[in-house]
Amino acid sequence: MIELKNVERSYKTGHTETWVLRRVDLTIREGEFVTVMGPSGAGKSSLLNVLALLDDGWQGEYWFAGTPVHSLNRKQRADLARQRIGMVFQSYHLLDDLTVAENIDLPLSYKNLPAKQRAGMVADILDRFQIVAKKELFPNQLSGGQQQLVGIARAVVHAPSLLLADEPTGNLHSTQAREIMELFRELNRQGTTIVQVTHSEENARYGTRILELHDGWLTRDVAVDSSVITGAQ
Amino acid sequence: MGKGRFGEIRIIGVIGDTKQTSLAQATKPEIYFCLAQTEPGTPVYGIVTAFTQVAIRAAVPADSLRVQFDKALHEVAPEATTTKVMTIGQAVEDSYGSQTLMARLLESFAGLALLIACVGLYGLLSFTVAQRTREIGVRIALGAPQGNIIHLILRRALTLVAIGLALGCSLAWFATKLAGSYIFGVKPHDGFTFTAVALLLAAASVLAAWLPARRAAQVDPILALRSE
Numbered sequence: 001m002i003e004l005k006n007v008e009r010s011y012k013t014g015h016t017e018t019w020v021l022r023r024v025d026l027t028i029r030e031g032e033f034v035t036v037m038g039p040s041g042a043g044k045s046s047l048l049n050v051l052a053l054l055d056d057g058w059q060g061e062y063w064f065a066g067t068p069v070h071s072l073n074r075k076q077r078a079d080l081a082r083q084r085i086g087m088v089f090q091s092y093h094l095l096d097d098l099t100v101a102e103n104i105d106l107p108l109s110y111k112n113l114p115a116k117q118r119a120g121m122v123a124d125i126l127d128r129f130q131i132v133a134k135k136e137l138f139p140n141q142l143s144g145g146q147q148q149l150v151g152i153a154r155a156v157v158h159a160p161s162l163l164l165a166d167e168p169t170g171n172l173h174s175t176q177a178r179e180i181m182e183l184f185r186e187l188n189r190q191g192t193t194i195v196q197v198t199h200s201e202e203n204a205r206y207g208t209r210i211l212e213l214h215d216g217w218l219t220r221d222v223a224v225d226s227s228v229i230t231g232a233q
Numbered sequence: 234m235g236k237g238r239f240g241e242i243r244i245i246g247v248i249g250d251t252k253q254t255s256l257a258q259a260t261k262p263e264i265y266f267c268l269a270q271t272e273p274g275t276p277v278y279g280i281v282t283a284f285t286q287v288a289i290r291a292a293v294p295a296d297s298l299r300v301q302f303d304k305a306l307h308e309v310a311p312e313a314t315t316t317k318v319m320t321i322g323q324a325v326e327d328s329y330g331s332q333t334l335m336a337r338l339l340e341s342f343a344g345l346a347l348l349i350a351c352v353g354l355y356g357l358l359s360f361t362v363a364q365r366t367r368e369i370g371v372r373i374a375l376g377a378p379q380g381n382i383i384h385l386i387l388r389r390a391l392t393l394v395a396i397g398l399a400l401g402c403s404l405a406w407f408a409t410k411l412a413g414s415y416i417f418g419v420k421p422h423d424g425f426t427f428t429a430v431a432l433l434l435a436a437a438s439v440l441a442a443w444l445p446a447r448r449a450a451q452v453d454p455i456l457a458l459r460s461e
Contacts (some may be wrong), residue, residue, distance in 0.1 A: 054373075093374075095372075107375045
């Protein structure tokens with residue numbers, strides 16, 4: 001589903017150039033649940049931003065379901081992301097002045113779908129995530145776990161084939177974190193490819209594969225049962 | 234026709250209203266006499282000859298005409314003098330000179346008010362965009378096209394402009410009654426003028442709002458979400 005070939009990313013600060021991703025070669029197959037780990041500043045979020053098509057400043061080749069992303073312009077990349085990718089954030093990033101239902105509807109509102117169809121999709125996801133009773137509430141009326149549940153519902157309401165999560169349980173206590181990870185596992189079983197960034201070994205065990213980054217280099221790529229999938233660089 | 238203190242006068246016609254000393258002042262009653270038919274010694278003759286304004290239509294330049302006129306006047310009335318000699322163009326200009334100055338001043342203040350309003354709107358929207366950077370970043374990350382973000386910011390601007398125009402036009406509608414004495418050649422509640430001014434204000438406001446809206450559409454979602 002995803003193939004990165006020699007992907008690099010750097011930021012220029014004055015006369016110095018700081019590399020955050022170095023010659024990353026990576027293949028993620030459809031249906032995988034991949035965890036990206038590594039210390040702070042290793043390049044985890046940068047990799048996620050590249051995969052999410054939010055970042056345009058990288059070099060190399062990025063193939064998404066056979067589409068050469070590296071050949072697309074900004075608008076085409078945004079269209080592809082809108083159709084195929086869902087994002088979950090550590091800080092939830094729900095819009096405070098919108099209700100739960102309106103927040104979930106947000107990505108659908110950018111897809112030119114009829115209002116009736118959108119309302120049906122929102123109702124389905126509210127039902128599936130068992131948050132129908134909270135649909136008229138605003139984010140500040142929800143607990144952290146409930147807000148993240150809404151964040152995930154918003155990310156998957158348009159049935160993306162790839163779900164990206166940046167520290168999805170970083171702001172939650174352990175019980176809520178386990179519930180969120182169980183939900184991810186269930187979404188993965190239903191066919192959604194998931195890539196999550198986390199520091200938690202426990203969360204990583206919910207996935208099928210762990211990638212480790214150090215100073216921008218992909219240093220480890222193992223299956224969750226610890227058998228090595230590919231050699232480290 | 235009538236016979237009174239001025240003797241026997243025959244009215245030969247009634248002319249329409251004309252502006253007299255000032256464009257801003259209402260037309261007052263006025264009688265025109267034919268000087269050639271006014272006989273010396275009559276009460277009317279004394280009035281019309283005390284201060285006589287002479288208008289001459291001529292093909293020669295004004296300067297040479299004055300020389301010729303003074304010469305002719307001296308021949309028929311050696312004791313007569315001429316004062317305030319001017320061309321019709323100067324006379325007309327003098328008659329509304331203060332109004333022109335007032336209009337220019339009002340135009341300048343109106344332009345200044347429009348500029349201040351536009352700068353204020355620009356500042357307000359820039360502040361709004363800065364305040365909503367995270368929201369804009371989230372929307373872009375969730376797939377909002379640039380046009381949608383521009384529309385989001387412009388919609389707020391247009392709402393403010395619509396409220397401002399509605400209030401401004403309502404106040405202007407009543408204020409024109411007060412300014413009625415300064416208006417000449419235009420009806421106080423002229424629909425075209427009101428529409429044109431409203432459109433000009435709206436266009437200037439949209440221009441002032443466009444820059445912050447463009448800036449909002451170019452927010453980097455990665456930076457916006459990281460700043461949280």
